[in-house]
Amino acid sequence: MNIEFNQTNQKIMFVLVLLCLALSGMAQQDLEKELETIPQEREKVTATFKSGKLINLHTNETIHRNELDFKVDHRFGDIAGDNGGISQFFGLDNSTDIRIGFDYGVSDRLTAGLARAKGATAVQQLIELSLKFRLLQQTSDDRMPLSATAFVSNTIAAVKANKDDPTAATSYSSFTDRMNYVSQLILARKFSPGLSLVLIPSYIHRNYTQFNDQNDLFALGAGGRLKLSKRMSLVVDYTVPFRNKEEKQYLETLNQTRFYNVLGAGLEMETGGHVFHFNFTNATAIQEMQFIPQTTSSWTKGQYRWGFSISRRFSFNKR
The missing domain is CATH 2.40.160.40 (monomeric porin ompg)
Incomplete structure (x- = not known):
């Protein structure tokens, strides 16, 4: 009886693991889709140049406030x-x-x-x-x-x-x-x-x-x-x-x-x-x-x- 019970449990656990893996994969795909629809914040590029001028010409850089x-x-x-x-x-x-x-x-x-x-x-x-x-x-x-x-x-x-x-x-x-x-x-x-x-x-x-x-x-x-x-x-x-x-x-x-x-x-x-x-x-x-x-x-x-x-x-x- 104990042997049969253990084998049954193993089968149940195996099915549960497969089910959890399947649900996890579906949930991950849904989460990725949701994340793709969330607008990402545009990161601004800074320090294009280190100074307001090159040699003769100006650069695009401005100075921080104050x-x-x-x-x-x-x-x-x-x-x-x-x-x-x-x-x-x-x-x-x-x-x-x-x-x-x-x-x-x-x-x-x-x-x-x-x-x-x-x-x-x-x-x-x-x-x-x-x-x-x-x-x-x-x-x-x-x-x-x-x-x-x-x-x-x-x-x-x-x-x-x-x-x-x-x-x-x-x-x-x-x-x-x-x-x-x-x-x-x-x-x-x-x-x-x-x-x-x-x-x-x-x-x-x-x-x-x-x-x-x-x-x-x-x-x-x-x-x-x-x-x-x-x-x-x-x-x-x-x-x-x-x-x-x-x-x-x-x-x-x-x-x-x-x-x-x-x-x-x-x-x-x-x-x-x-x-x-x-x-x-x-x-x-x-x-x-x-x-x-x-x-x-x-x-x-x-x-x-x-x-x-x-x-x-x-x-x-x-x-």
Whole structure:
């Protein structure tokens, strides 16, 4: 009797185990279906770039609310060519442009900027007011495949007006003549933790220019960041201005020079709260309203220069 009872129990237990396994499989399938129907939260991609600028071009990055970013940019003279070499200590004896700026995070999406630059042309003593607003942010599921940020600036030239030459770029007759405007749409994508690219269509308007120069100019810039190590990256950018052919030829003949596209390359280093850029570029100016329409230096002639930028961020958020 005991033997028969044990065999019966074994059969019952075997059937129950099979039944439980079947029910478990059905329940798992139902749970998976339910989970598939639950909308997953879109994770936003952050830190596409580590700084608000590459070398010459802006990135899509804005500053967090109640944070202040202090930045110093410096451009030296030509490394080689007629104005470089050992006699000028490869450009270190000269300074083509210097910029000191402050950017403040009004919100996580809106950054307001104030800067003062030397200026690299006859238009000098530049005061820049800027706004940077994040329109779109890339998501990890690619439902939003890229980030988009709008940048606008108004630069005022405080240099003394040239009253002797009415064709000069600084022959100002009113305060509005000193105004210069830049508008950019910054399109960026982080392809991987080590690679980010940016594309920037730009529009520049200068209220007053040298005789027969363009007041309005379109340009297209592109750049990228390639991570080399935990704290070091390669950064590069390139800008193509679209000039009117007739006016370009007139100015090149008048000034005995040529206009060139702008190429920059360098290293980005993170050191705690600082981000340091060490770079080379043929642009003598730092601000968009000058280096995009007025770069007359060529890499092939040795007319490229050392440059650096260093930024330090401060937080005023209450703890």
